[in-house]
Amino acid sequence: MKVIVASLPKCGTKTLHKCLEILGYSVADYDHHCTDYREEWKNILLYGSTKDQMRRLYKDIDAVCDFPAGYYWEEIAEAFPEAKIILTMRRDENEWLRSYKNEEKLFSDSWLLALCYVITPTGRKLREHFRRLGRVVYGCPEQGIFSTMKQPNAQLMKRKYREYNASVLSSCDKQRLLHFHLSDGWKPLCRFLQKDVPAQEFPHENKNGELASSMWDVHVCVKMRREFFIILAGILVVVGCCLKVFLLW
Template sequence: MGKEGLQVINAGYSKTGTKTMNVILTKLGYKVCDAPEAIYRHWQEWEKIANGEKPNEVLQKLFGPGNPDEYTACVDLPHNAYWELLLKQFPDAKVILVLRDENKWATSLTKHLKARIITSYIFIKLRLKYRMHNQYVMNNCPKEKLLIWRIEEGWEPICKFLGKPVPEGPLPHENRLGGVIQELANSVDYQAMVRKQTISLVLRMGIIAGVSYGWFKNLIQPHLQVEESTPFNWKMLGAAIAFLVTMRKL
């Protein structure tokens, strides 16, 4: 299916059943790009999009026909925030807006963020953002491209909207009791990021330890006073530049 490019955009807010949508779309035959893939595998691409660096070209590479990861659907952040830009790039795609009871959504989000104490002001802002996002999608997405769906409605509306046969068995329900945290820890992309950060930290510490040892053993003796007759130390300059470049790339 990857040859077709992006076909389904889940515009629903986080904590509205995005993990369930991932499983649903996967079961229907789509290759899904979820938040973990976007954050840990494609963060450089999304950074360019956020900075306005040729976003159309970047999105085509990420989700266009024949994309390397064979993505045909996307869910959760940052995709739900960029649903309109995605739809402009892929006009044949369909948009699903998942709605959830506002009180349950706000409570779930608060627990997810582990905010034991949250002010009424922040709680009201969360609700306002939730309403504004949903209303904006409903007002601006072409009606023939949009499905407004709730989990309790089951398989039929989604399958009819996407032109897929209804699978056997009940609708899956993922991320109960915040299981997404464990899923993230098991993510291949997340583990790769942790390994990269660990190697970077070890290299930084090694460089600092090496410089400190050399200084202590008088192997490194910087010129504290520069006289006119003192020759310019090109090797020292080259070492300093190499050090700075290495630190920047780690």
């Protein structure tokens, strides 16, 4: 483990993910935490973590980004004392909340995604995971795609946002921390990570929640979609057989 992105979602985490990949790091993002490491994170969110547990979890990964790993930056940093920590924030909390609500709306407005979350095994596991994250991070026991995130508690979320960022800035070792502004581009990031500045233009991923429009390309959504159509095909076969029996009878 070399880099820990401690930023909350909707604070440029997808852009940082892309930057780190361009710089040659292997990155575990939200999709990995929710699928490849879901059982481990289930236990961590319920019972807490140990240094050995974090070491085992990310021993073959260069960088972690996004929920829930970013929120647990302290535990991961303790397990990997040489890792550097990056924090990005929005200009203000209202901008952050607008962006968060906008992306959640884009996701929840997809009827196919909603059905996948309800009837597929992977979808049900993710719903459970989302609710657990909401409880731990924002203090919302029922938070998730189908509950309070459609109408989030704005005061609570903004308070949690302020408290979280202030905690990172005050408690993190300043020698290990880069408080990074995406508008500054490659130079401060590469200087902090001791990397050469790439010739490639600085990326800007998931602007205005555009990730939602390509969500079906994400591994976990591909899996949910596959399960959905298998279940749908099974239902159609059963219905067809029942109709055939009924007509013959």
